[in-house]
Each structure stands twice: as structure tokens, then as C-alpha cells.
Amino acid sequence: MTERLHLRARVVEQIRAFFSARGVLETATPCIVGAPAGEANIESMAAGGGWLRTSPEFEMKRLLAAGSGDIWQLGPVFRNDESGAHHQPEFTLLEWYRVGLDYLHLLDETLELLSHVLRPLELADTVLVPYREAFLDAFGMDPLDDDGARLQALAEKQGLRQCCDTDDALDFLFALLAAKHFRRDCLTALHDFPVRQASYARISEHGHAQRFEIFYGDIELANGFQELTRAADYRVRFAADNTRRARRGLAETTPDERFLAALECPEQTGLPECAGVAAGFERLLMCLIQAQNITEVMAMTET
Amino acid sequence: MANYSTSEFRAGLKILLNGEPHVILVNEFVKPGKGQAFNRVKMRNLLSGRMLDKTFKSGETAEAADVLEIELGYLYTDSGQWHFMDGTTYEQYAADAAAMDGAENWLREQDVCVVTLYNGRPIAVTPPNFVELKVVETDPGLRGDTASGGVKPAKLETGAVVKVPLFVEEGEVLRVDTRNGEYVSRVK
Numbered sequence: 001m002t003e004r005l006h007l008r009a010r011v012v013e014q015i016r017a018f019f020s021a022r023g024v025l026e027t028a029t030p031c032i033v034g035a036p037a038g039e040a041n042i043e044s045m046a047a048g049g050g051w052l053r054t055s056p057e058f059e060m061k062r063l064l065a066a067g068s069g070d071i072w073q074l075g076p077v078f079r080n081d082e083s084g085a086h087h088q089p090e091f092t093l094l095e096w097y098r099v100g101l102d103y104l105h106l107l108d109e110t111l112e113l114l115s116h117v118l119r120p121l122e123l124a125d126t127v128l129v130p131y132r133e134a135f136l137d138a139f140g141m142d143p144l145d146d147d148g149a150r151l152q153a154l155a156e157k158q159g160l161r162q163c164c165d166t167d168d169a170l171d172f173l174f175a176l177l178a179a180k181h182f183r184r185d186c187l188t189a190l191h192d193f194p195v196r197q198a199s200y201a202r203i204s205e206h207g208h209a210q211r212f213e214i215f216y217g218d219i220e221l222a223n224g225f226q227e228l229t230r231a232a233d234y235r236v237r238f239a240a241d242n243t244r245r246a247r248r249g250l251a252e253t254t255p256d257e258r259f260l261a262a263l264e265c266p267e268q269t270g271l272p273e274c275a276g277v278a279a280g281f282e283r284l285l286m287c288l289i290q291a292q293n294i295t296e297v298m299a300m301t302e303t
Numbered sequence: 304m305a306n307y308s309t310s311e312f313r314a315g316l317k318i319l320l321n322g323e324p325h326v327i328l329v330n331e332f333v334k335p336g337k338g339q340a341f342n343r344v345k346m347r348n349l350l351s352g353r354m355l356d357k358t359f360k361s362g363e364t365a366e367a368a369d370v371l372e373i374e375l376g377y378l379y380t381d382s383g384q385w386h387f388m389d390g391t392t393y394e395q396y397a398a399d400a401a402a403m404d405g406a407e408n409w410l411r412e413q414d415v416c417v418v419t420l421y422n423g424r425p426i427a428v429t430p431p432n433f434v435e436l437k438v439v440e441t442d443p444g445l446r447g448d449t450a451s452g453g454v455k456p457a458k459l460e461t462g463a464v465v466k467v468p469l470f471v472e473e474g475e476v477l478r479v480d481t482r483n484g485e486y487v488s489r490v491k
Contacts, residue, residue, distance in 0.1 A: 084332025
């Protein structure tokens with residue numbers, strides 16, 4: 001029991017020292033926020049006349065729009081209906097934004113931090129691989145294949161009971177099957193995702209989403225993005241999220257108008273060019289002690 | 304029948320898949336941070352015994368299978384049917400050879416078994432883990448030889464043949480593990 005408390009405290013110290021040395025400012029933003037998550041696969045919980053945040057993303061981006069410069073935050077986030085060996089409805093997210101840094105440099109920085117924290121595991125060199133290449137290696141099929149039917153058929157053949165769309169197929173094939181083969185003696189970093197898996201990442205001129213994801217074995221540790229900077233671009237993504245939500249029978253969510261206003265106010269020109277990343281803090285602790293269940297690294301769980 | 308959502312999935316739950324009853328053995332929640340949530344489910348087909356891995360999208364539902372496990376007393380067998388009775392309701396059930404799947408090797412009249420009913424019909428019969436049965440046929444025993452470790456076949460009153468130590472004699476009662484068909488000990 002006391003071991004896990006000390007482990008957590010030690011890693012928080014390491015993270016704080018890491019950002020302090022780089023001049024990245026620690027911040028705190030509200031846990032109760034005005035708008036629910038808009039994403040197709042993340043559900044917010046209502047609380048206190050608002051919503052419990054599922055990540056500090058939009059509040060931190062408001063700080064960025066207001067000229068905060070580089071910022072980081074470690075704090076609790078809440079996601080409804082997420083409970084399993086690697087999930088708890090309440091967990092701790094480490095999120096940071098670097099102004100003027102592009103996503104691949106942020107990937108390097110993230111690997112530096114993760115490797116530093118995971119030093120006791122004596123990991124081999126990180127495997128860096130484009131998403132498309134990793135997918136081709138695993139399935140011999142192109143994830144950018146326009147014919148989604150082929151990907152869906154593959155997913156069903158591999159054991160997905162009912163595949164409704166290409167995104168389901170990609171999520172299933174990648175996270176449940178391909179990731180199973182990622183090495184356990186090093187970090188695996190995927191970059192440049194299919195546009196349909198962009199989330200809020202910028203799309204490159206080569207037609208891929210400027211997004212990266214870092215795994216230890218099949219445990220997902222971090223997701224990073226070249227951030228969209230203009231409110232209009234976010235509005236388009238929010239609308240697309242709602243279309244997907246509607247198709248899945250989920251409630252439409254209202255866009256975070258405070259966030260959009262922060263980007264649109266006359267003296268602002270949107271977000272500064274920046275890259276941001278979020279990492280599951282408990283997952284890091286799990287890797288450190290090779291835990292099978294996330295509750296092994298939490299002081300206690302109440303639900 | 305009722306439906307179960309993936310959030311209600313747990314080991315032991317019986318669901319219908321492709322029209323056949325399955326029992327859930329392992330249910331695992333898996334979700335990419337930005338992606339769809341899934342339940343990876345390991346289950347066993349209760350009719351064929353085959354293991355199956357299926358992944359459900361979280362939030363999907365599966366129809367509950369009308370599967371019930373009850374204790375029934377064994378009555379008798381005739382023309383490929385084994386008859387059982389519920390000791391409280393006196394209701395009778397007949398199991399076929401597929402449902403018995405070897406259980407008949409261990410049953411004497413009156414013995415109580417766990418019978419799995421699917422839509423009211425027996426699909427599996429589980430005898431008690433240990434049964435005590437009389438030896439009706441075996442080669443003459445080697446009296447005093449309790450250490451050589453040799454074995455010989457012995458036919459039991461139910462017709463089952465088990466390997467027993469050389470000292471076992473006809474007429475003795477043996478304790479047998481029905482799960483692996485192995486001799487455990489003599490019963491005095």
C-alpha cells in the first residue's frame with residue numbers, strides 16, 4: 001500500500017522536474033467544465049451544473065490562445081463507462097502543449113520523458129513506425145484503402161461480432177490485434193495516422209493526420225497531435241464527431257463555445273502553432289511495476 | 304428472453320450467439336483512448352463444447368440463453384435415453400448420448416447429477432466429482448503388493464473400466480474421480 005503511494009509521488013516529482021528544467025509552466029484548470037466531450041468515443045459525466053472534464057484539452061487551449069506559452073498539467077479526468085484492467089472511470093492524465101514545436105519534435109520529447117520515468121525497465125531503443133506501415137505489416141492490407149468494406153470484412157473475420165463502419169474496423173484491428181505484437185522490451189511509437197483517425201490533429205499535405213501514439217507492449221501510453229489552430233477547423237471536426245455520434249445512436253453534444261470564442265475573439269488569431277500530447281499517468285505506473293490491473297497503482301477506487 | 308448489455312457481461316453469464324447457447328468465461332474491456340470501446344469475450348459453446356473468442360462493441364447487447372443448471376436424480380436408461388427426475392417437483396427429463404457425453408459411465412440409480420437445461424432440455428450432465436463404485440471384474444489381486452506401482456484394468460458396476468493398483472480385488476468398492484476417470488482409493 002505505502003509502496004504505491006511512494007511510487008506515485010516519486011514519478012510526479014520526476015515529471016515536475018522534467019518540465020521545470022524545460023521552462024514549461026505547470027497549470028490547473030477546472031474539473032467541472034461547461035461542455036461535454038464532443039468526441040465520438042468518449043462519454044462525459046454530468047456534474048455540478050456542467051460536466052466533468054474528460055481531458056483538460058480545451059481549457060488548456062484557451063490558456064494557449066490567451067498567450068500562456070508552454071504549459072503542462074497533471075490531474076484527474078473522468079470518462080463514463082470505462083472500466084477494465086487498463087481503465088477506470090476516474091484516472092489521471094498528464095497533458096502538455098509546446099508552442100512552436102511540431103508534433104514529431106514533441107514525439108521526441110514525449111519519448112524522452114517516458115524513457116526517463118521508465119528507466120528502471122532498461123528498455124531497448126524505441127521502434128518508430130508510421131501507422132500505415134505497421135498496419136500493412138500486421139494485416140497485409142492498406143488502412144488507407146478507400147474500400148472500407150474490405151477492412152470491415154477483415155475485422156469480422158478476425159472476431160469482431162458486428163462491424164458497423166471503417167473506424168470500428170481500424171480500432172479493432174489495430175488496438176486489439178496489431179498492438180498485441182508490439183515489443184515488450186521497448187516503446188513503440190506510431191505516427192502519421194489515417195485522416196479518419198485524426199481526432200483534432202492537423203492534416204498534412206501528404207494526406208495523413210499529424211498524430212502520434214506511443215505504446216509499451218500493447219499498453220497505450222500517450223497520444224500526441226499537431227494541433228488545429230483555427231476555430232473554423234474545430235467547428236468542422238465537432239460537426240463530424242456529432243455525425244458519428246448520431247450514427248451510433250449517441251446524444252449529440254453542443255460544441256464548447258467558450259473554447260471557440262477564445263479562438264475567435266478579435267485580438268486573437270486562434271491558437272498559436274503548437275503540438276500537444278496526453279499520457280495516461282496510471283498506465284506509466286502500471287508499466288513500472290508490471291501491474292496487470294490499473295487498480296494496483298491507485299491508492300483506492302470507490303466505484 | 305432478456306438481453307444483456309456488454310456492461311453486464313461477466314464470467315458465467317449464458318448468452319445466445321448464432322442461435323446457440325454460450326457461457327462467458329472471460330470478459331475483457333479494451334478501448335483505444337480515442338477509439339471505439341470493445342469487450343473481448345472468451346466463451347464456450349454449451350452444445351459443442353467448443354471455445355470461441357468474439358469481440359463485441361461496448362454497448363451492444365446479446366440475448367440471454369435460457370440455460371439452467373439443476374440437480375436431478377438419475378432413474379434409468381432405455382433405448383439411448385437417460386432419464387432423470389427432479390426430487391422436489393418429480394418432473395422427469397431425458398438426456399441423449401450427446402448430453403451424457405460419458406457421464407453414464409459413473410451413474411447408478413438414485414445418484415444426483417447437475418444437469419444443464421437449455422430451453423428445458425438437458426444438454427449436459429455432470430456427475431458428482433467423486434463416486435464410489437463396486438469392482439465387478441478384475442484379475443486376481445496380488446495380496447500385500449501395495450508398493451510396486453503396477454496397475455491393471457478393473458470393470459466397475461456401471462460398466463466403466465478404470466486402471467487400479469494390483470492389490471484391488473473383485474467386490475471391493477473404489478472411490479473414482481469422474482473428471483479424469485482415475486482411481487483415488489479403496490473404500491472400506
